[in-house]
Amino acid sequence: MPLNLMEHYLVLTDDIEATRAFYLDVLGLQDGFRPKLGFPGYWLYLDSIPVLHIAEWLTYAAHSNKMGIPVTTRGNGTGAFDHIAFNGTGPEQTIACLEKNSISYQRNDVPHAGLVQLFLNDPNGIKIELNFSV
Secondary structure, three states, X not given: OOOOOOOOEEEEEOOHHHHHHHHHHHOOOEEOOOOOOOOOEEEEEEOOEEEEEEEEHXXXXXXXXXXXXXXXXXXXXXXXXXXXXXXXXXXXXXXXXXXXXXXXXXXXXXXXXXXXXXXXXXXXXXXEEEEEEO
């Protein structure tokens, strides 16, 4: 069974509003349709694909446990999962947005690949990699 694409990742958080604001205001994702799922959350889109799901920890865990679906245990950062990466355009505009929002980042220039990388953390400690072709 071949895979077609990576569809989404889920961020479990105690503060769904701050997490939503980060991904909307800093990374430029868009709010979109989310069906009623039995727990609070958001689906954020990149173009027409809901690439990020956000759910509140306790209600998600209660719902999943009731359905017999295992729930990830809390931990710092991302555990064995190191980061999620996005491609983008306009590294300088992105840097200006990060600095305006007082978000720390690390820049890595990869000149042989014509690439600028920015590394930052979301409000939950998840590492985000932003890649820009230059």
